[in-house]
Amino acid sequence: MPASAIADGLRRVGAGTRRVFARLGFAARFTVAVLAHSPDGLRRIRLTLREIYFSGVLSLVIILVSGLFVGMVLALQGYDVLQRYGASESLGVLVALSLVRELGPVVAGLLFASRAGSAITAEIGLMKATDQLSAMEMMAVDPLARVVAPRFWGGVISMPLLAALFSTLGIYGAYLVGVKLIGIDAGAFWGNMQSAVDFREDVVNGIIKSVVFGLIVSLIAVFEGYDAAPTAEGVSGATTRTVVGSSLTILAADFVLTVFMFRGVGVG
Amino acid sequence: MPTPPAGRTPAAFDRRRTTAVELDNVTFGYDRTRLVLSGITMSIPRGRVVAIMGGSGCGKTTILRLIGGQLRPREGRVVVAGRSVPDLDRDGLYALRREVGMLFQFGALFTDMTVFENIAFPLREHTDLSEEMIRDLVLMKLNAVGLRGAASLVPSSLSGGMARRVALARAIALDPMLAMYDEPFAGLDPISLGIVGQLIRKLNDALGITSVIVTHDVYESLKIVDYLYFVSEGRIVAQGTPAEVRASTDPFVRQFVDGEADGPVPFHVKALPLEEEFALHAG
Numbered sequence: 001m002p003a004s005a006i007a008d009g010l011r012r013v014g015a016g017t018r019r020v021f022a023r024l025g026f027a028a029r030f031t032v033a034v035l036a037h038s039p040d041g042l043r044r045i046r047l048t049l050r051e052i053y054f055s056g057v058l059s060l061v062i063i064l065v066s067g068l069f070v071g072m073v074l075a076l077q078g079y080d081v082l083q084r085y086g087a088s089e090s091l092g093v094l095v096a097l098s099l100v101r102e103l104g105p106v107v108a109g110l111l112f113a114s115r116a117g118s119a120i121t122a123e124i125g126l127m128k129a130t131d132q133l134s135a136m137e138m139m140a141v142d143p144l145a146r147v148v149a150p151r152f153w154g155g156v157i158s159m160p161l162l163a164a165l166f167s168t169l170g171i172y173g174a175y176l177v178g179v180k181l182i183g184i185d186a187g188a189f190w191g192n193m194q195s196a197v198d199f200r201e202d203v204v205n206g207i208i209k210s211v212v213f214g215l216i217v218s219l220i221a222v223f224e225g226y227d228a229a230p231t232a233e234g235v236s237g238a239t240t241r242t243v244v245g246s247s248l249t250i251l252a253a254d255f256v257l258t259v260f261m262f263r264g265v266g267v268g
Numbered sequence: 269m270p271t272p273p274a275g276r277t278p279a280a281f282d283r284r285r286t287t288a289v290e291l292d293n294v295t296f297g298y299d300r301t302r303l304v305l306s307g308i309t310m311s312i313p314r315g316r317v318v319a320i321m322g323g324s325g326c327g328k329t330t331i332l333r334l335i336g337g338q339l340r341p342r343e344g345r346v347v348v349a350g351r352s353v354p355d356l357d358r359d360g361l362y363a364l365r366r367e368v369g370m371l372f373q374f375g376a377l378f379t380d381m382t383v384f385e386n387i388a389f390p391l392r393e394h395t396d397l398s399e400e401m402i403r404d405l406v407l408m409k410l411n412a413v414g415l416r417g418a419a420s421l422v423p424s425s426l427s428g429g430m431a432r433r434v435a436l437a438r439a440i441a442l443d444p445m446l447a448m449y450d451e452p453f454a455g456l457d458p459i460s461l462g463i464v465g466q467l468i469r470k471l472n473d474a475l476g477i478t479s480v481i482v483t484h485d486v487y488e489s490l491k492i493v494d495y496l497y498f499v500s501e502g503r504i505v506a507q508g509t510p511a512e513v514r515a516s517t518d519p520f521v522r523q524f525v526d527g528e529a530d531g532p533v534p535f536h537v538k539a540l541p542l543e544e545e546f547a548l549h550a551g
Contacts (some may be wrong), residue, residue, distance in 0.1 A: 132379070
């Protein structure tokens with residue numbers, strides 16, 4: 001291989017690495033700027049409430065329907081396994097722990113990234129492409145305070161509420177299948193669940209997870225929108241990066257959080 | 269007395285008036301290798317309508333962004349109303365921008381707001397006026413651009429010309445001392461184009477503001493402006509009053525005014541010679 005080809009290859013790798021680090025640096029500065037502008041953004045409480053409506057209320061359909069079906073399927077699959085060991089009365093425990101600890105925050109987070117995260121990125125990206133952000137700057141209004149911070153906090157507040165609703169509907173779906181359809185005793189279903197699910201260990205940890213996922217999705221969504229190239233292709237690429245980046249980060253963060261939170265599950 | 273040729277500052281252009289905007293030997297580039305603007309010097313007196321003209325990508329909009337403080341020059345001075353823009357901190361820059369209105373190409377109206385809310389936006393952000401007062405001010409601005417009846421419409425339902433007029437009303441909502449217009453005529457039909465041009469002139473004179481128009485529409489500009497600068501490849505290549513520009517023999521001005529395909533701005537982009545490109549050899 002000629003030396004020039006090797007040099008070209010190295011140059012490309014170097015340029016690519018520099019771009020990645022430059023973007024990470026920009027993302028870090030952007031995060032600090034969003035947090036610094038948050039008090040100003042939160043003072044415009046109407047804007048934040050409006051974003052909670054767009055990110056939260058308008059995501060309700062997909063979250064509630066998904067939660068219901070996930071709970072119903074979980075009950076069917078769980079009952080199939082549990083009854084082999086004569087433990088079908090523990091169906092409520094299985095479903096509740098699965099939903100509250102893992103599936104609620106994670107699946108709600110993934111759905112939130114697809115439904116609300118992509119919408120936030122597309123909206124901010126299009127505002128940038130059509131000079132709306134520049135117009136705001138030229139009117140001496142900081143877009144970070146007026147546009148980005150309310151959307152960021154709207155997402156952060158909505159996500160744990162959506163995850164809680166997802167888990168609630170999931171448990172109700174499991175109740176419909178397990179108790180109403182299969183015929184498990186309702187007292188055993190609810191009683192075992194109540195005694196096995198610990199508020200601090202399970203519920204609070206699940207809430208912490210959903211808050212972290214809300215921060216991740218909202219931050220990635222506003223950053224990708226703000227950093228999008230001001231073209232149709234740029235906005236479409238940014239939207240895709242929001243969904244893919246948020247999903248992968250949620251899954252990775254879930255593993256890390258689970259290691260710290262549920263050490264009792266212990267490996268080895 | 270014969271009209272001085274474009275390219276020289278005419279005596280009739282009163283430089284004794286207080287200057288609203290001054291660019292002194294401004295150089296700008298996005299990276300170290302390529303300069304977008306080089307040695308730009310211009311002086312825009314208060315109360316005048318001045319056009320900055322040139323082909324697409326010649327650096328016209330960059331000049332507006334330098335005046336508005338969205339970009340910083342690499343060299344030279346940018347002074348607006350006596351204040352050096354690159355030396356202003358964030359608060360100083362925002363204070364300056366409250367006195368500057370800008371109309372963006374295609375309007376840049378906020379799509380999640382109605383026409384009324386778009387114009388009320390700067391008033392609500394920067395004043396403590398009551399909603400009643402804001403309503404009256406917004407309707408007055410809309411009346412000035414002939415769109416009082418469109419207050420409740422959303423931007424997506426406006427025609428291109430109407431959107432530009434709404435953006436014009438928003439640009440002057442805070443009664444700025446300087447209004448900047450980025451391609452205000454782009455994509456408009458002849459009637460809308462004439463309306464927007466006349467509005468820029470009338471509002472400038474009625475409100476006593478200074479207007480800077482970046483455009484490549486030479487005929488509409490010649491009708492309404494007091495002075496023109498021609499920019500090509502990041503440099504000022506000609507300047508003058510509309511009368512001087514019409515009479516100019518400068519090859520660039522002539523090509524621009526007459527819309528010639530070839531001239532100082534070549535038709536062909538730099539390329540290999542035809543013979544070499546198509547491997548044509550004699551014999």
